[in-house]
Amino acid sequence: MSQTIVVKIGTSSLTRPETGQLALSTIATLAETLSNLRHLGHQVILVSSGAVGVGCGRLGLTERPKAIALKQAVAAVGQGRLMRVYDDLFSTLQQPIAQVLLTRTDLVQRSHYLNVYNTFKELLALGVIPVVNENDTVAVEELKFGDNDTLSALVASLVEADWLFLLTDVDRLYSADPRSVPDAQPITLVNSIKELAELQVQTGTQGSGWGTGGMLTKISAARIATAAGVRTVITEGKYPGNIEKILQGEPIGTRFEPKPEPTSARKRWIAYGLLPVGKLYLDEGAVKAISEAGRSLLAAGIITVEGEFDPQEAVQLCDKNGNEIARGLVNYSSSDLQKIRGRHSREISAVLGYEGVETVVHRDNLVLT
Numbered sequence: 001m002s003q004t005i006v007v008k009i010g011t012s013s014l015t016r017p018e019t020g021q022l023a024l025s026t027i028a029t030l031a032e033t034l035s036n037l038r039h040l041g042h043q044v045i046l047v048s049s050g051a052v053g054v055g056c057g058r059l060g061l062t063e064r065p066k067a068i069a070l071k072q073a074v075a076a077v078g079q080g081r082l083m084r085v086y087d088d089l090f091s092t093l094q095q096p097i098a099q100v101l102l103t104r105t106d107l108v109q110r111s112h113y114l115n116v117y118n119t120f121k122e123l124l125a126l127g128v129i130p131v132v133n134e135n136d137t138v139a140v141e142e143l144k145f146g147d148n149d150t151l152s153a154l155v156a157s158l159v160e161a162d163w164l165f166l167l168t169d170v171d172r173l174y175s176a177d178p179r180s181v182p183d184a185q186p187i188t189l190v191n192s193i194k195e196l197a198e199l200q201v202q203t204g205t206q207g208s209g210w211g212t213g214g215m216l217t218k219i220s221a222a223r224i225a226t227a228a229g230v231r232t233v234i235t236e237g238k239y240p241g242n243i244e245k246i247l248q249g250e251p252i253g254t255r256f257e258p259k260p261e262p263t264s265a266r267k268r269w270i271a272y273g274l275l276p277v278g279k280l281y282l283d284e285g286a287v288k289a290i291s292e293a294g295r296s297l298l299a300a301g302i303i304t305v306e307g308e309f310d311p312q313e314a315v316q317l318c319d320k321n322g323n324e325i326a327r328g329l330v331n332y333s334s335s336d337l338q339k340i341r342g343r344h345s346r347e348i349s350a351v352l353g354y355e356g357v358e359t360v361v362h363r364d365n366l367v368l369t
């Protein structure tokens with residue numbers, strides 16, 4: 001049966017840590033594996049990091065730059081080099097590829113999001129393997145995915161993939177970072193992210209020398225992907241051939257079982273695609289109404305409004321202690337909300353001087369998180 005498979009490979013697998021040079025044998029095996037999957041009739045998307053790492057190698061820089069402009073310049077050098085290598089390898093295997101560079105803003109606007117979706121669908125229908133990365137050279141810091149684990153999960157969710165493989169430099173997830181805790185216990189199966197919380201996995205936020213997010217971003221990627229119904233696997237990038245074995249059922253790496261939430265693609269976009277620009281603190285009644293009774297949010301339940309935003313932007317809905325319970329698209333600007341918070345819906349028109357809608361966040365635009 002044809003499946004849609006998203007494979008993410010991190011810098012730590014694509015480059016040799018000692019020299020920063022490309023790990024050519026790994027990349028060649030990856031190209032072979034992905035081409036095989038295509039021949040078996042699967043649809044394949046590769047999310048590849050490495051622009052910054054490869055750019056550094058090309059320019060002789062020995063550590064990942066911190067200054068934003070330098071990082072962006074280095075990424076521009078590395079991305080071209082990376083695509084050249086991929087295209088050479090995939091061309092030898094007669095497998096067409098395409099470069100897709102995304103920024104977070106491409107997923108924030110619903111029309112752009114649908115546009116990206118249509119482009120992926122078209123590329124996959126053409127038998128092409130899209131090679132995706134964040135458009136590091138133009139991405140604005142506060143509007144970044146920040147790491148390709150998150151990006152790959154959003155792409156997998158967008159195309160409704162069956163599988164997401166996160167290839168990294170450890171063979172699987174452990175109870176703690178195996179670099180610093182030698183007796184950390186391997187984890188092979190995670191039935192739900194809640195179960196992971198119970199296992200109390202320590203992740204640290206540090207990746208290996210060249211990587212960005214360590215295991216933390218991989219687990220949050222697994223959360224996004226499994227909630228969208230995508231089975232997610234963390235496994236070692238050095239052996240891309242394992243992907244085929246895992247698809248055949250071999251217990252390699254750490255497997256996260258999909259836990260599709262009964263939400264539409266649009267609600268997933270609200271929950272994970274959008275960047276919230278404000279926070280609404282709600283009283284207990286409002287928290288109950290939206291989380292237990294599935295109601296819309298009314299102005300009466302809002303205690304505090306934080307941030308500046310326009311109507312139809314995304315906001316976090318929190319309890320009075322600031323814990324997020326939901327996200328949604330707001331019907332009023334922050335300045336109007338400051339005037340109507342705590343007020344009954346029938347008072348809104350008198351306070352604002354125009355006939356506004358009754359709900360602040362309609363339940364169709366609200367997702368529990």
Ligand SMILES: Nc1ncnc2c1ncn2[C@@H]1O[C@H](COP(=O)(O)OP(=O)(O)O)[C@@H](O)[C@H]1O
Nearest residue numbers: 010011012168174176177203207208211213214
């Ligand atoms: N609980 C854990 N299990 C496994 N690895 C962990 C854990 N916590 C932290 N790590 C570290 O995460 C690193 C992989 O993350 P990173 O370097 O960002 O990879 P990539 O470049 O593939 O995205 C590993 O080398 C490991 O040291």
Ligand SMILES: N[C@@H](CCC(=O)OP(=O)(O)O)C(=O)O
Nearest residue numbers: 011049050051052147148212
């Ligand atoms: N977009 C960046 C990658 C950021 C990233 O997530 O890196 P990694 O942790 O190695 O997967 C680049 O191409 O260098």
